[in-house]
Amino acid sequence: MNKNSLKKIFPDDRISFRAEDLMAVSTDASGIYGPCYGVVWPEGEKELQRLVLWARDQRTAVDLVPRGAGTGLAGGAVPRGSLVVDLSRMTRVLEVNPSDETIRVQGGCVLDTLNQHLSRSHLHLPVIPGSHAACTVGGMAATNAAGFRAIHFGRMEDYVIDALVVDGNAQIRTLHGESTQQWIGSEGTLGIILEVTLRVRPRENSSTTQKIKLPSIEDVCAFIPEIRQIEGLVALELLDPACSAAMGWEDKYHLLVERAASSEKDMDKTEALKTWKARSELYAVLASHGLHIIEDPFVPFEGLASALGWLKEHRIPVFGHMGVGILHPCFEPGQEQRVDDLMRVIMEIGGKPAGEHGVGVRKREYLSLKELTAHRLRKDRYDPHRIFNRDKIWKESAA
Ligand SMILES: Cc1cc2nc3c(=O)[nH]c(=O)nc-3n(C[C@H](O)[C@H](O)[C@H](O)COP(=O)(O)OP(=O)(O)OC[C@H]3O[C@@H](n4cnc5c(N)ncnc54)[C@H](O)[C@@H]3O)c2cc1C
Structure with a gap:
């Protein structure tokens, strides 16, 4: 591969082939590792356009892997002999329009930084994944991220209006409407999301x-159907006995309910803040006990009792966003067969293995022919030379 021509695109301080830099981007929060050829830190669209042309010249020798913060849990940002394109130098908030509640922001901007910036205008992007302190807006759009409050606020597809992207044809495109939606959840397999125009909302306290x-x-x-009827329901979280115990509560099932109106059984504000903070740290606590593998199946309500029964029988701790039917069972490394067994159960009850973390490399084998065909059509249009994130979502050889 031609390193010298690559070095003509990026100055020395924004390109690296050093082992320590490669190691830092050779995994993401999934814990899956892969070999990395090099890493670049682009600052603008022209560089990225030249980079795609460079990759095209290398034929199939190396692919480009877009990387936000690497908090993804499906292995989407893990290189496979790839050049990693780290977006941490493209973090600017470009426009804030309080009157029509829209903003324009670069893909590498971290969510908490964005929301801190927007607090001056009493606005926020209310899609808040547990990884909010690190995850980027581009990564969230690329995975169609959701969060605890998805029942009330929706997910990224509800907020992205337009996007500026560079695709595998080395074209800079401004996407609107249907084309934008094709890129939401595309997990870096079509190209790089450089900027997004987003709807934002006033803060509700x-x-x-x-x-x-x-x-x-x-x-x-x-209980769940009754609670789902509550007007102004903002979040409905389930914790099983093991997760309740990890929160310091009695080892029973618990539901945490957040809503816009108050009732006499509500916690006081300080206790509520403490409880939600503990809930957002729950995965980290479970991981510190060896439960690193977190899955995210979507389970239709009719199948919830069977899914929870199966998890209880196999002693798999689980919590989840019951407002939108997403469960987060947590497994130890080495329990991959058990994960596969669960996914088969989930599909039998009409659920989907990938609810909010994306497909990446972890859940490719569970996609239906219809989903694979739709993805292949998008890939043929935007990345016909297979330059971006090869073997993520689907394997070319399996097509
Ligand atoms: C503790 C913890 C809690 C989490 N909680 C949630 C949650 O509540 N809800 C939820 O949905 N997810 C959650 N996640 C998963 C993860 O944070 C999200 O998927 C997040 O959107 C990933 O953002 P990122 O910037 O880290 O992307 P990365 O991990 O860097 O990348 C994710 C994917 O997007 C692609 N990508 C990244 N940036 C771009 C770009 N600019 N253009 C094109 N493609 C790009 C990558 O190639 C990869 O396929 C959690 C993760 C952790 C570790």
Whole structure:
């Protein structure tokens, strides 16, 4: 591969082939590792256009892997002999329009930094994944991220209006409408999201929180439909006995309910803040006990009792966003067969293995022919030379 021509695109301080830099980007939060050829830190669209042309000249020798913060849990940003394109130098908030509640921001901007910036205008991007302190807007758009409050606020596809991208044809495109939606959730397989225009919302400070203890799966399933009817429901989180214990609560099932209106059973504000902070740190606590592998299946409500029953039987700790039907079972490394067994159960009950973290390399084998065909059509249009994120979402050889 021609390193010298690559060095003509990027100055010395924004390109590296050093082992320590390659190691830093050879994995993401999935814990999957892959070999890395090099890493570049672009600052603008012209450089990226030249980079795509360089990659095209290398034929199939190396692919380009876009990287935000590497908090992805499906292995989407893990290189496979690739050149990693790290977007941490493209972080600017370019425009804030308080009157029409829209903003324009570069793909590498970290969510918390963006929301801090927007707090001056009493606005925020309310899609808040647990990784909010690190994850980037481009990574969130590329994975169609959601979060605890998705039942109320939706997910990234509800906020991205337009996007500026560079695709595998080395074209800089401004995407609108349907074309934008094709890139939401495309996991860096079509090109790089350089900028997005986003809808944002005024901050709401008046929500309240209630914790409900339930002794059994039957009680959980009986209660959820009732709670889902509550007007102004903002979040509905489930914790099983093991996750409740990890939060320092009694080892029973619990539901955490956040809503816009108050009731007499609500926690006071300080306790509510403490509880949500603990909830957002739950995965880190479980991971510190060896439960590193977190999955994200979507489970239709009719299948919830079976899924929870299966997880209880196999002693797999689980929490989840019950407002939108996403469960987060947590596994130890080495339990991959058990993960596969669960995914088969999920598909039998009409669910989907990938609810919010993306497909990456972890969930490719569960995609339907229809989903693979739709992806292949998008790939043929935007990345016909297979320059971006090869073997993510689907394997070329399996097509
Ligand atoms: C503790 C923890 C909690 C989490 N909680 C949630 C949650 O509540 N909800 C949720 O949805 N996810 C959650 N996640 C998963 C993860 O944070 C999200 O998927 C997030 O959107 C990834 O953002 P990132 O910037 O880290 O992207 P990365 O991990 O760097 O990349 C993710 C994918 O997007 C692609 N990509 C990144 N940037 C771009 C770009 N600019 N253009 C094109 N492609 C790009 C990459 O190639 C890769 O395929 C959590 C992760 C952790 C570690």
